[in-house]
Amino acid sequence: MNEKMIQTFARYRDIILDYNGFLSALEQPFFVSIRANTLKIDAGPFQALMRGRGYNLEPVEGIEEAFLLHGVENPGSTLEYFLGYYQVQGFTSMLPAKILDPRPGEVILDLCAAPGGKTTHLAQLMGDRGLVVANDFKFERTHVLRSHIDRLGILSVLVCCYRGQAFPLRRKFDRVLLDPPCSAEGTYRDGLPPTRNENAKVAQHLVRVQKELLRHALAVLRPGGTLVYSTCTYAPEENEAVVNEVVNSGQADLLPVQIPLPHSQGLTSWQGEVYHADMVKALRFYPHQVNSWGFFIAHLRKRS
């Protein structure tokens, strides 16, 4: 494994249960996981169709639309992908939209939306009934987002291109998904390039941006509305510390989450810093618990 990443992860030795198991899991390759686009085909018929075409598909327990796709080198080159029958997406990456639990007719904001896996999943969970405003600061990234919307045939998404911290405040949303830029440690596996938090300046910048984005995300959320904050990193500075700021200030409360996948609780302290006791309601996913991306997810309700 990359020496720099071993050093990066060493600071988590005391917070990751079975740390050696965690390191071993990083040496395993990712499985390709896909999400059936139930707007075009239900999960059952999708499974039958794919198996009929000779694909080795394995359901993911706890997420009915999720499957592992074995033996396909390029899952974005199949006819079924082109037809919009599925989206390639890590199955831990499907959890933020599931936890946000959008309802048909609601108006949802995905503040950092590209490349669009979570946006399109939100629209799918709403049965394409309602509106999802998908925002991303980088215009070129919205092209990828739009290509997924087109291919999946989703009619309820509006794409915007605001700087997240400057998203107009005049509109209030029923629910907000915030998956901000992060150091992406959770996407690291042996053989891949190191993630970007090895540079302390970059890490500090990310934390500042994440805090600004979360404050702004709460500002555009209606009172009583719910928000999911998620990252694909293990760094408590980018996770619990960010969420702690808005919980401690009384802007939002952490909500409990029931999820049928192995996970760990959020941390209540890290390197001498103590976080709100409710932080145990947040979720941490590690690759030795689930063979997918490492993830952090917190579910919040804005105080009325």
Next chain:
Amino acid sequence: MPTFASEAERKEILDYFSNRFGIPEKAFEGLRILKGERKIWVVRDHPELERILDQLKVESAGIPILRTKTSLWKPTTAGMHLFGLHATRNVIDLEGGALKAFLKMEPIDGPLPLEPGFVIVRQEGKVLGCGVYGKGRLRSQIPQPRGRSL
């Protein structure tokens, strides 16, 4: 930034799909039509849609169904995937060698039971996308890198 099509513009667009492909107007029920500079879009209607389009600078809404850069309107692959299911006219099912050739972006020689212009190409009832038929020859209009990789 797309704007809402007027009633007359909506009728013109729906007439195009009806006349060219036999796609009934009811396939677009519950949807609003928006006009961009070079594209026509369809988006799910919602009580807040107009207000949001007033409040926010929206780059795109729903999916594009037509490219209108030239006077000859071109249906999009995304639009055909969604609405081509309802087509009864200028639609062709391909199989075997013809299907393989189409996906390899190779022309298929006719004559075929199609009118000249854009047509919908299907495989076993599934809409693959758009082709163009002229001078007795069918050519793929599926974006090339995508078509070649299938």
